[in-house]
Amino acid sequence: MNLCLLCDKHDAMGGYLCPGCTKATVVRLECLPGLYDGLLPFLAPSTAVGQGRSGKGGPAPLPVVESILDLRGVMVGQLEDWLSAVRQERGMRGPRQGGVDGRLAGAVSGLLRNMPWIAVSWSQAGAFAEEIRDLARDVKSIVAPAVDEVRGTRVGNCQSVDVSGAICGAVLRLVPGDRVVHCDWCGMNWPPATWAQLKTWIDESPGLSHPPVIVSAP
Ligand SMILES: [Zn+2]
Ligand SMILES: [Zn+2]
Numbered sequence: 001m002n003l004c005l006l007c008d009k010h011d012a013m014g015g016y017l018c019p020g021c022t023k024a025t026v027v028r029l030e031c032l033p034g035l036y037d038g039l040l041p042f043l044a045p046s047t048a049v050g051q052g053r054s055g056k057g058g059p060a061p062l063p064v065v066e067s068i069l070d071l072r073g074v075m076v077g078q079l080e081d082w083l084s085a086v087r088q089e090r091g092m093r094g095p096r097q098g099g100v101d102g103r104l105a106g107a108v109s110g111l112l113r114n115m116p117w118i119a120v121s122w123s124q125a126g127a128f129a130e131e132i133r134d135l136a137r138d139v140k141s142i143v144a145p146a147v148d149e150v151r152g153t154r155v156g157n158c159q160s161v162d163v164s165g166a167i168c169g170a171v172l173r174l175v176p177g178d179r180v181v182h183c184d185w186c187g188m189n190w191p192p193a194t195w196a197q198l199k200t201w202i203d204e205s206p207g208l209s210h211p212p213v214i215v216s217a218p
Helices: 019-038 065-090 100-121 125-143 192-204
Strands: 153-157 171-174
Touching: 019 065, 019 100, 019 125, 019 192, 065 100, 065 125, 100 125, 125 192, 153 192
Parallel strands: none
Antiparallel strands: 153 171
16 A cells, blocks of 8 residues: 555555646646746846836835845755756766756756656655645745635736726736736736735735825836
8 A cells, every 4th residue: 555655645556656746746846947037026126127106115125135045046956956866866867057047947857857757666755745845835925925726826906007096906816827917807917027016015005095006007
């Protein structure tokens, strides 16, 4: 009797990870490059987005920039460590990629290539899948809070402003698989580069009770 190392359910396939947890781990790995990119606006507080918003006291100061930098480094380090553990176990060799961004993408694709073997044959699969789950969750909590992988992510209320100064306020959702939040009501697109600012505005405006502010048109 085999139990999946991640969810502890019986796995009829007899591997280390059940098909559901294998699929979930693949999806999480595939999300990591996007999440990694999504951290970028947190590194450049004042310049990324949000020109024209005349809220109280200007853009909210974005804290923890250094820890975001650390987090990006941690992501690369963890993924490369897992990949080299896989390669060592399988007697494989592979070149490391060049730049830091390329290293993250390289580690992710290397791990994805090895997922069938990891799920079926690697006794470390549980610890690996757990760490990937935690990593994806931690980064998501910063980049796109309240991610719901099943129904789509409820992001908050659309913060775009029409010519009369009214805030749209429609509920924004990030559809699974999409990289851009789209407002069905006003048509505004919110790409990942704007999410940090969007989150700040949403956090600042529970119930949309603040005075009207201006956002540049899409
Ligand atoms: Zn499982
Ligand atoms: Zn809208």
